[in-house]
Amino acid sequence: MADGEEDFSQLPLVDRFTHKNWKARQGGYVAAAKEFELTPDESDPAFRPFIQDSGLWKSAAGDSNVAAQQEGLAAICAFLKYGGVQAARSSRNYTLQAIYEKGLSSTRAQTKASALEAILLYIELDKSDPVIEELLPALSHKQPKVIAATLTAITAIFHNFGIKIVEPKAVLKSLPKVFGHADKNVRAEAQNLAVELYRWLKDAMKVIFWNDLKPVQQQDLEKLFEKVKEEPSPKQERLTRSQQAARATAPPPTAGGQEEPGEVDDEVEEPEEVNAFDLAEPVDVHSKIPADFHEMVGSTKWKERKDALDALFNILNTPRIKEGSFDDLVRVFAKCMKDANIAVVTVAANCVEKLALGLRKSFARYRSTIMSPMMERFKEKKQSVADALAAALDAVFASTSLNECLEETLSFIPNKNPNVKAETVKFLVRCLRTTRDVPSKEEQKRIAEAGTKLLTESTENLRTGGAEVLGTLMKIIGERAMNPYLDGLDDIRKAKVKEFFDTAEVKAKEKPKAAPAPAKATSAVGKKIVGGSKKPVARKPAPAATPVEDPAPLQPKPTAKGVPKPTGLARPGLAQPTGLKLGGLKKPAAGALPSPRRVISPPASTDGDEELGHPSPSKFGMGRGGLAGRPLARPVTAPLSPPAAAPVSAGISAMERAELEEFRAEKERLTGVADHLRSTNAKLTAEISELQNQNAQLIEDHTRDVLQIKAKETQLVRARGECDVLRAEVESVRKESERYKREVSRLGRESLGREREDMMRGRGIDDSSDTGIYEDSNLNTNTRYPANGTMNHPPRPTSTALHRTGSSASAQSGRAQSSTNIASASKARPQSGYTTHNRVDLSPSEEKENNGLGLDSLGTARRKISPPVMSNGASGRSSPQRPGYTAMSREASDSGVGNERSGAERPGAGNREPSAGTENWKRAAEVTSQLKARIEAMKARQGLTRH
Incomplete structure (x- = not known):
């Protein structure tokens, strides 16, 4: 055995990977992982044999020995981590099937963790689509444990990378199949995956697979969705290599001055919206329209026209419509807006809404054909027709922009019909709330003028609509920009506009322009101070120019607690001028502009502070004010006398800047916590209200049941009493009847006896x-x-x-x-x-x-x-x-x-x-x-x- 082990260590790594002895393979996997960790970069020769022969990793991922398989998966993770994109692309097609068949379903925790890490590394290094394409066939595997493990891995993929990196459409289409699986573990993992997708997509995910589920499954999912509905939007937890490189090369937020943090904030505030339109497949509706549609819609019978539009509505009722030529169809809708039957008008408006929602931006070219006829039809007094037209106009506006719709909208506000005027104002308010484009100056003026005219209308609803238009516009452009349009209004109308301003919710806000003028002025002052002095003055204030320029970017953002401190540090140089009894010097102290110019302007003095303290009359001249020149020379001695304090000010300014950033980060964190607590509080308040309503309903039901029981008991007691009385009466009658019978029998016997004797x-x-x-x-x-x-x-x-x-x-x-x-x-x-x-x-x-x-x-x-x-x-x-x-x-x-x-x-x-x-x-x-x-x-x- 010892000789065999020595032989294993002497073999090349490639031969050890294919060796028959599992210990040799295990040792080769461990040695390869260590070698990969020691490589300096992705182009190291150690990766070349495994990139050229990527089939080696297939046997490593699916090794027959569980101990060797564990080390093989660890070696794959090291190979991907240090080998880079080339390693992932070359080995992906060989290893994924073995990973989900033997790695994810393994009984060893370390093996399962390594298998999942390898899958995440494949997505991190390259793309997610090839990985998802390799994993989806596993959902049809004959072993339920393989399907359940694959669903767990897909859930982890979406949890780490989100829907921006991983396309969810293919996974959503596969959900109905796993929801109908016989194994309960598979169905449980399918529910977990659906909940994870709901965190990212919300109700937009239902358009793909919801109708394919059973009603019981839909109810179970709705209960699970309720638990995560109020959670904040999830964020990507794991970045791809390209995102990591972009973040590494991007400048820090504070490096670019004052404007760059604002740009980063804007990117964070505008998350991409995912809706059913983005996930749905386009449907060709042209082929489904009946051949006799135009004939039916032109019929003289309103019932036939309505039936034709109803059939068309069912065809257009799809999340996404394939682009095509719909000019004839839109002209038919415009003609239907003038129909005498309001049912036909309502169905036509519903068809316009579905067509606009299905085409989105492609519907913009039909706006001019259909918008005016719909707004003219607002003269109809029935509310159901107005609601249908309003919904259709909102869908049309969503496919266009405020700039395109504003002209026609403002032209209908002076209409003689009060219904047309009121509904047009409501539509304008909805446009201002939903638009993402800030109106131009000319558009702002026209909207404000229209709203101001509405404030003088005779009806209350129009005056309220005008105030709402002005308040919403103020929310977009700001109070300061709105002041010129509100100058001629009285206080009551201004208060009404202010109320709508406070309650308005808009998606477009005009960004205030950055004002770098104070920073440049301060730096210019520093330069003038330095340039105007001689040798001792020019050298000493030079380091002070840096602290003067550094605090400048912090002045426009007085949100942090440490902002007043830099101003306090800048005061030592101006303490004496502001402390003088001359009242005329207190105002220039804030800007620091007039005093330095007057003090440093005489270049004749070369003896330092002594000569500056006694200026010659010929330099200043009596035209400057005579005695006014003497007190102006003394304030300069204070900022120039302690030049050594400038480096200290610079050091403190840097510390304050770091503290300010910490405070900002803490503020953001606290703001997030406050938002979360606020949402939780709102959710709990809603639950409390619902429980209170349920409790009141239960108390009412209980009271009604008690009253019914008491009424039944009263009726029962009364019936029992009546029954007893009747029984007594019956018994009395029976006894009396018996008595009468006996008496009659006795009389009969006596009479019959006498008759018998006589006979x-x-x-x-x-x-x-x-x-x-x-x-x-x-x-x-x-x-x-x-x-x-x-x-x-x-x-x-x-x-x-x-x-x-x-x-x-x-x-x-x-x-x-x-x-x-x-x-x-x-x-x-x-x-x-x-x-x-x-x-x-x-x-x-x-x-x-x-x-x-x-x-x-x-x-x-x-x-x-x-x-x-x-x-x-x-x-x-x-x-x-x-x-x-x-x-x-x-x-x-x-x-x-x-x-x-x-x-x-x-x-x-x-x-x-x-x-x-x-x-x-x-x-x-x-x-x-x-x-x-x-x-x-x-x-x-x-x-x-x-x-």
């Missing part, structure tokens, strides 16, 4: 005579027949209740007739005497039915008679299941109604008078009516009559 006495039949018993199973009765065996069929009971029961009054009244019938029957049937005792038990429903047929309670009670008399003289009761017919019903059938039928069956019955049965019926009906009246009276007395 028996009238017939002359002895109860003790022998009789035969015949049981009729059909009628459920026990009937006696003569003992001689002669059996005559008994009369059949009729269906009339009176035949079964009969009243006592009718029985007594027809007693004579009954005796006659019995006598006749005894002649036909000698020694035949039969009595029938039946017991009838009826239910309350049957009693009620019988009462409805004309029977009274007494008749019902008569059915409940004593048991029939048996042949042996014993008495008994018939079975309740076999109700029998009473003897009274037999007598009634023989004496009354049944006479007609019995007469027909028996000979000799037709000789009887037919009027007897009719008279018995009338008397029975009268008795029944009397009994009913008595029973109703008894119920009324007992309180049982129900209403």
Whole structure:
């Protein structure tokens, strides 16, 4: 083994890369990485063998041994890091497939990290498109872990480089496929990638893949998007080599003086906007327009015109439209603006909006054709039409500029129609808010004049619109530039304009021009001071010229805390002049211009401070003011006397400058923190408001539910009470009914007993005579027949209740007739005497039915008679299941109604008078009516009559 290891170390790196022994390969990878780190530049000969034979890195990235693979990926990272662009371009096509198949899905953390770093290095060194093209096929791999690892790598690519370096369109098109994968890990990584893309693209990303997702997936993504919606816009975290080189060669922000920091700030304040138009593919709509479109849109029926425009709207409703010739189509829209039907006008305006949004800048050439007809149509009073026209005009303005649209817009403001005037003013305000170009001086003047005229209108909305126009224009050009246009206005109108100025939000602001005049004046003064003095004066103030020029660029930016300090450092030279009692010298002290000129102007003095302290009268002359020349000479001695303080001032100025930069950086950081806190506060406030609304809604629902429950409980208690009352009433009625039944039964038995005795006495039949018993199973009765065996069929009971029961009054009244019938029957049937005792038990429903047929309670009670008399003289009761017919019903059938039928069956019955049965019926009906009246009276007395 020792000899083998020695042999491995002696082999060339290329041979060790292809060796069969994994330890040899591992050692070769480690040695190559160390050799790459020691190279001085990218052109070192150590890279040449691996650039010429880039296939070596394919085996290194996908080594079969996991330990060797880890070192192989580390060697690839070193090769890319130190080999530069040539190393990346030569090896990219060989290594990426092995990296995402075996490197990204490895179980070793170091291997996965090296694989991801290699992918990021490929993008950093060259371009991102070839890398993305190599990674996208991995999303169709048969192993889910490879797909999930690749999605993680793509997410890291966008997180580090952003959408400016990496084109997201191809990745967005592949998202629906991975969202429909069966593996949950793949779907989870797809969600992470979608959220990362949403940070950069926001809602613009939805135009490509959103409709291909399921509704459940869309809802899940919306919940994830809500969490990152309020986050600040992401920034590129990793720069490419070209960006690193550009930053390294760029001058520092403060090296170019005062104007360069402003330029850097402008670049930061204007991020590129990414929208659906930039991501969508252009669609050719010309081929989709129906052949009969122009015929249909020119029809005399408004319904056909509207249908044609609706179909065209569906065709134009796409994020991006392929460029072509749309002159005929725009002329049709302009003609539709004059249509009498407002539905046609609305749909035509919607079509104009979609066409302008789909063409963007290419729609600018059609603006002159369609803009004026749309603004003329503002005369329509219906708000839906005005909204559609306003949206279409906004889309048209987005494809053009303020300079192109201003002329026509201002021409419609003096229109006689108030609706046209009001909507035009609103459109002008929207143009000023959304334009990115600052109006020229002439345009500013025209806009201001139009707004000033609107302030004198008679209607409130026009006056408010004029104030809003002026306030928005003031926000663009500034208060100072707006003052000349507001001079003639009163304070109330100025206050109104100031309100709109405070609340206006614009995208274009006029940049104030830098004023380098103070710096040049100060440096010129320094030069004059130096040039005007002799040897001792000229040499000493020379170093002081640097601190005078250095603080000058800091004077226009009084934002930092350290700005007052340089002015304090400049005061020692001017302390004495400002401290003089001569009032005339205090004003020149700020500019430092008059005093030095007067002091240093005499060149005759060569003895220094002594001669300067006593100037000759011939030098200054009496024309200068006589005594005024003496105090002017003394202030110069103070700034020239301590020349050694100038280098100290220069050192302090440099320190202050560094401190100022620190303060600026701290201010920017605090501003960012404040913006973040402000956005977080706004988000939390919105959440609190939403939760409060939900809480109020829940309280309201709870209160409504409680009231409903209480109402139901009240109804239930009331129903229970009514039920108890009804039960008591029913029980009372039942008891009273039982009592009445017993009373009626008792009265019936007494009357029937008396009738029976009378009948028996009238017939002359002895109860003790022998009789035969015949049981009729059909009628459920026990009937006696003569003992001689002669059996005559008994009369059949009729269906009339009176035949079964009969009243006592009718029985007594027809007693004579009954005796006659019995006598006749005894002649036909000698020694035949039969009595029938039946017991009838009826239910309350049957009693009620019988009462409805004309029977009274007494008749019902008569059915409940004593048991029939048996042949042996014993008495008994018939079975309740076999109700029998009473003897009274037999007598009634023989004496009354049944006479007609019995007469027909028996000979000799037709000789009887037919009027007897009719008279018995009338008397029975009268008795029944009397009994009913008595029973109703008894119920009324007992309180049982129900209403």
